[in-house]
Amino acid sequence: MKKEDFYKNHDPLLLNALQNATVAIAGAGGLGSNCAVALARSGVGKLIICDFDRIIASNLNRQYYFADQIGLHKVEALKQTLNRINPFCEYEIHNVKLDDLLIQEIFEDADLIVEAFDAADQKQMLIETWAECFADIPIIIASGIGGFGNNETLKQKKSGKMFLIGDEVSDVTKGYLPLAPRVSVVANMQANLAIELLFDKFYKNNIKGRNRYVFAQ
Amino acid sequence: MFLLNNRPEEWSDNLSIKDLLERKNYKFKMLVIKINGKLIKKSEYLSAIIPPKAEVQVLHLMSGG
Numbered sequence: 001m002k003k004e005d006f007y008k009n010h011d012p013l014l015l016n017a018l019q020n021a022t023v024a025i026a027g028a029g030g031l032g033s034n035c036a037v038a039l040a041r042s043g044v045g046k047l048i049i050c051d052f053d054r055i056i057a058s059n060l061n062r063q064y065y066f067a068d069q070i071g072l073h074k075v076e077a078l079k080q081t082l083n084r085i086n087p088f089c090e091y092e093i094h095n096v097k098l099d100d101l102l103i104q105e106i107f108e109d110a111d112l113i114v115e116a117f118d119a120a121d122q123k124q125m126l127i128e129t130w131a132e133c134f135a136d137i138p139i140i141i142a143s144g145i146g147g148f149g150n151n152e153t154l155k156q157k158k159s160g161k162m163f164l165i166g167d168e169v170s171d172v173t174k175g176y177l178p179l180a181p182r183v184s185v186v187a188n189m190q191a192n193l194a195i196e197l198l199f200d201k202f203y204k205n206n207i208k209g210r211n212r213y214v215f216a217q
Numbered sequence: 218m219f220l221l222n223n224r225p226e227e228w229s230d231n232l233s234i235k236d237l238l239e240r241k242n243y244k245f246k247m248l249v250i251k252i253n254g255k256l257i258k259k260s261e262y263l264s265a266i267i268p269p270k271a272e273v274q275v276l277h278l279m280s281g282g
Contacts (some may be wrong), residue, residue, distance in 0.1 A: 029282050032282070116282055120279060122246060124249070127249055128256070128258050128259070131258075141279075143276070143279045144279050144281070145281045145282065146281045157276065159251060160251075160254055162249070164276055167279075168276065168279065169279065170279060170281065178282075
């Protein structure tokens with residue numbers, strides 16, 4: 001496969017912005033694995049992916065892994081899959097449990113952070129570290145991805161450079177079990193927003209360049 | 218008065234984030250709270266005092282991912 005064939009259907013203007021970008025993804029579960037696949041297909045130049053878990057059978061109902069990958073570290077398996085999809089991007093993986101110090105070290109060169117943790121306290125730790133060390137780059141948080149149906153409750157909120165996507169209600173520890181459709185919808189909403197923000201950053205909000213992507217009202 | 222998630226809320230002297238969460242009965246353990254755009258850490262909920270006319274934002278963090 002040739003690189004130019006892979007990117008044949010990509011807009012050169014957008015692809016240029018994405019190829020020059022680095023996105024850090026904190027967590028490689030249902031959100032992180034699906035988001036990483038979408039960003040790799042889109043052509044983001046470099047993905048930094050962190051997780052400490054190994055794949056178990058119950059992950060396969062929503063996470064982008066395969067039965068023959070059970071037992072592998074998630075970041076190793078995801079890197080294999082991403083390279084099978086788009087070998088023309090760089091995938092930097094870290095098999096670690098992130099804490100504030102590791103985040104500062106590993107995410108230093110990122111243009112954007114995708115929060116893809118499972119536990120709410122981990123989400124909070126990442127947000128506090130981001131606010132202290134990376135507040136000048138955007139962070140895209142997911143909150144409320146459990147259950148099924150209820151498409152209309154999924155929304156995006158913005159507060160400065162912090163974005164939150166989800167329903168803000170369905171906590172998996174309160175019985176809203178996560179299933180593939182809703183988790184991957186949110187993961188892909190995160191990826192979709194990431195692409196938009198990277199485009200705007202690269203072209204410094206040049207309206208002329210962006211006009212072609214703005215849909216008629 | 219101050220704004221809580223864009224809705225007017227009664228202000229009182231020395232109102233901390235902790236007081237506000239109790240008043241509003243916010244039971245979720247994990248929240249993202251901003252006063253005038255500045256993130257307030259969980260360890261600062263007791264000491265962070267809401268100024269009059271402030272814009273306070275409270276977002277809920279749900280487990281799952």
